[in-house]
Structure formats: structure tokens, C-alpha cells
Amino acid sequence: MKNNLKKAYFAGGCFWCVEAGFRTHHGVKEVFSGYMGGKTENPTYEEVSEGNTGHKEVIEVHYNPDLISYSKLIDIFWTQIDPTDSGGQFSDRGSQYQTAIFYQNKEEQGIAKNSKLSLEKTKKFNRAIATKILPATTFWKAEEEHQNYACKNPLRYQFYESASGRKKFKEKVWRK
Numbered sequence: 001m002k003n004n005l006k007k008a009y010f011a012g013g014c015f016w017c018v019e020a021g022f023r024t025h026h027g028v029k030e031v032f033s034g035y036m037g038g039k040t041e042n043p044t045y046e047e048v049s050e051g052n053t054g055h056k057e058v059i060e061v062h063y064n065p066d067l068i069s070y071s072k073l074i075d076i077f078w079t080q081i082d083p084t085d086s087g088g089q090f091s092d093r094g095s096q097y098q099t100a101i102f103y104q105n106k107e108e109q110g111i112a113k114n115s116k117l118s119l120e121k122t123k124k125f126n127r128a129i130a131t132k133i134l135p136a137t138t139f140w141k142a143e144e145e146h147q148n149y150a151c152k153n154p155l156r157y158q159f160y161e162s163a164s165g166r167k168k169f170k171e172k173v174w175r176k
Helices: 015-022 045-050 070-078 106-121 154-164 166-174
Strands: 006-012 028-036 056-063 099-103 132-135
Touching (some): 006 015, 006 070, 015 056, 070 106, 099 106
Parallel strands (some): 099 132
Antiparallel strands (some): 006 099
């Protein structure tokens, strides 16, 4: 089963929140928090948080494509973020918290672009979709204390998600 797993990469602001949003979906096997897109090798949380490395906080999703599609993962991603915010996400500001879909090949690039166009066409937002579609680079796994943060620290996580404004936005905008 592990041999047919694929990986997908998303930047949606605080990686704790985006990671938590993917964990419960059928076909998603593992989710890791980390960094991508910068110039520093093996960056630390402190370095990325300062905003000087060029990295974004990113999640790496290991998924079974027989159970969940790349397109469905992107649909899940949209519901975790404010795709119109070009300056970060919620209370997290700076390029390290900007949103992006990182593609690994032309097929993923096409799926991501089509999904973004579809979201724009819904007119759900009165601002342009700011989420970038970028080629994947090296994924650097974050320190262990950042992995599965919502499960390890449920009260702290719930407070952060609420205080940041993310929870309220998701409920207002993405609730079906």
C-alpha cells in the first residue's frame, strides 16, 4: 500500500492549521509540516518565522490516489485558507505565511490552475485569488514539536485557530 502513495504540497499559512485540516480525510495516510521554497538548507522554525529564508510553511500530504484524487486534495486545501489574502493568513503575516499550491509535474500544474480558475469563476470572493501555483522544490520537514500539533496540543491549537481568525473565517465562508 505504501508504494502507491503520492505526495502533495500546500502552503496555507500556519502549517499546524492546514495539517489538521487534511488528517481526517479518507485516502490521506500521513501529513507532515515543513518548509519549501527558500534558499536556506534545512531551515529551522525560528529562521523561517523571521521571514528571511524565502521559505513558506508547507504541509506534505501522503495520499493514496486510488482513494482520493489530487483534485480533491486541492478542494480540501481551499477550505482551509483565505485564498484572497496576499500578505499571509489571518494573524500570521509575511511571505512565509502566503498561500501556494506546489506542483511536481505538468499534470498537477494543470489541475491546480484549473481549480484556481474554477474558484475564481464562482465569484465567491470579491477580491482576486492570491494563491500562487509554484513548482515544488525541496521539502524540509519541520521539527518534531510541530508535527501533528493539533492532536498533541489540542487546547493550545484550538485557542490559536480561534484567536487567529481562521476558525471564524472557515465557518463563515466555507460552511456548506
